[in-house]
Amino acid sequence: xxxxxxxxxxxxxxxxxxxSALLLGRSxxxxxxxxxxxxxxxxxxxxxxx
Amino acid sequence: MWRDARLxxxxxxxxxxxxxxxxxxxxxxxxxxxxxxxxxxxxSPGTLQKVAPGLFWLAVLFSSILSVERTVAIELDDNAGDGxxxxxxxxxxxxxxxxxxxxxxxxxxxxxxxxxxxxxYGSKVGGWPLMLASTFFATLGLSAxxxxxxxxxxxxxxxxxxxxxxxxPVASPVLLAGTKAWQDALSGTSSIGDPWxxxxxxxxxxxxxxxxxxxxxxxxx
Amino acid sequence: xxxxxxRWTRKLVGSxxxxxxxxTVVLGLWITPPDVVQGQLVRLIYVHPPVAWVAYLxxxxxSIASVLYLWKRTRNIKWDLLAASSAEVGVVFTGLTLVTGxxxxxxxxxxxWTWDARLTTTALLFVLYLGYLALRSVPADSHQRAVRSxxxxxxxxxxxxxxxxxxVWWRTLHQxxxxxxxxxxxxxxxxxxxxxxxxxxxxxxxxxxxxxxxxEIASMQQQxxxxxxxxxxxxxxxxxxxxxxxxxxxxxxxxxxxxxxV
Numbered sequence: 456x457x458x459x460x461x462x463x464x465x466x467x468x469x470x471x472x473x474x475s476a477l478l479l480g481r482s483x484x485x486x487x488x489x490x491x492x493x494x495x496x497x498x499x500x501x502x503x504x505x
Numbered sequence: 506m507w508r509d510a511r512l513x514x515x516x517x518x519x520x521x522x523x524x525x526x527x528x529x530x531x532x533x534x535x536x537x538x539x540x541x542x543x544x545x546x547x548x549s550p551g552t553l554q555k556v557a558p559g560l561f562w563l564a565v566l567f568s569s570i571l572s573v574e575r576t577v578a579i580e581l582d583d584n585a586g587d588g589x590x591x592x593x594x595x596x597x598x599x600x601x602x603x604x605x606x607x608x609x610x611x612x613x614x615x616x617x618x619x620x621x622x623x624x625x626y627g628s629k630v631g632g633w634p635l636m637l638a639s640t641f642f643a644t645l646g647l648s649a650x651x652x653x654x655x656x657x658x659x660x661x662x663x664x665x666x667x668x669x670x671x672x673x674p675v676a677s678p679v680l681l682a683g684t685k686a687w688q689d690a691l692s693g694t695s696s697i698g699d700p701w702x703x704x705x706x707x708x709x710x711x712x713x714x715x716x717x718x719x720x721x722x723x724x725x726x
Numbered sequence: 727x728x729x730x731x732x733r734w735t736r737k738l739v740g741s742x743x744x745x746x747x748x749x750t751v752v753l754g755l756w757i758t759p760p761d762v763v764q765g766q767l768v769r770l771i772y773v774h775p776p777v778a779w780v781a782y783l784x785x786x787x788x789s790i791a792s793v794l795y796l797w798k799r800t801r802n803i804k805w806d807l808l809a810a811s812s813a814e815v816g817v818v819f820t821g822l823t824l825v826t827g828x829x830x831x832x833x834x835x836x837x838x839w840t841w842d843a844r845l846t847t848t849a850l851l852f853v854l855y856l857g858y859l860a861l862r863s864v865p866a867d868s869h870q871r872a873v874r875s876x877x878x879x880x881x882x883x884x885x886x887x888x889x890x891x892x893x894v895w896w897r898t899l900h901q902x903x904x905x906x907x908x909x910x911x912x913x914x915x916x917x918x919x920x921x922x923x924x925x926x927x928x929x930x931x932x933x934x935x936x937x938x939x940x941x942e943i944a945s946m947q948q949q950x951x952x953x954x955x956x957x958x959x960x961x962x963x964x965x966x967x968x969x970x971x972x973x974x975x976x977x978x979x980x981x982x983x984x985x986x987x988v
Binding site for chain 2: 860
Binding site: 467 | 765773822833932
């Protein structure tokens, strides 16, 4: 079209896609960090044992 | 609350009288800023006079960052601030006292800085009512917002780098309005009814209120 | 909060926003006609105002969540996490608003930047919330951080009208009206209006998806943090025992009975 329009759309779609990818990556990392916590919660559920 | 505010203000000013941090460090810094502005700009007559109000308020803004950081730092030494809380000093009182102390120091600094502007930049001064009123409310607004933000950032170790980032955007209306009010005062285009003065008053009132409301939660949180 | 229902909704919102954005792009770039005044440039109107709207929406959500945290009756760490999530998404969209505005400005006004009231306010808004996020990123006790961030978020939001007013006056009181206003509001009708509306809806959906995702991450991180804290407390409580054991093997290798690091 005229370069500017394309650049505008590209910027919007690019940044949003990039941020989404970042979110997905962080989500995966956070889930991994949560696994030991979850396991422990299940273990320590019945009473205060050690 | 008012009694506590008076006590805190007197205490902070006494500390300043003894340590002379504002007089020996912040004030000279403000003058250096005035001088390097002249380097950055053109020294030919006319240029500096034209931008003098803006440069003045920029120098004040920079100095106020140091000043509000200092007022919070005082309480961090030997955990003095926790002592105040334990003694049951009114939170709003602490806030108002600190604002008054900062205000007094900044105001004196501004008077001297104005002399510097007159001497170094060759500005002519006039329109006193508007000039005085706008300076009063701009300084009050800067002090109120500055003390609030400095206390907000005080819990973190990154404090020194965080305060300017938090405070400068918030204080930008004061810089703008202070500059414009001074320009109006100097050119004589308007007096005490200047819209910029109204903006400065609104800013000062809003931040005094916000600070008084939230300062307690910041201290305790 | 991390129920299946939440995940399912998030996925639905995510797929919907993908479809909607794709539709907006297709309509905006190819289906709608060029404008009489602005030509092809008008196509930017389908993304720039919606993106700006989302930025303001995000900061509005941050402020409401901040108030809800500060108010003792509704205090819950979830509001703090929501405020943080929304602010981060808001900063992304504010950045995009500035970039698209600049890209639009270059061909329309001949410069990348002009000290227009709206542009300047948006730029200051960007910095204000960067400061908010910086304040958040400093390690602190989670309640303390929540209170301080909520106050900072609220003050930032209250500052916006003051900043805007000052900038508007700055640009209008001492100068004649700027060049940009007339050409910026092209007459909109028919499918163009539809596409613009679609743009608003689709980017709002994108925001909703990002917010949900970001919130989920924050919530998971908070759970890990809580668990670590709990473990530390438990270990503290066991400490005397360990101390006792260490005394007994004092001449042996101390390392063996050191409490394990968290």
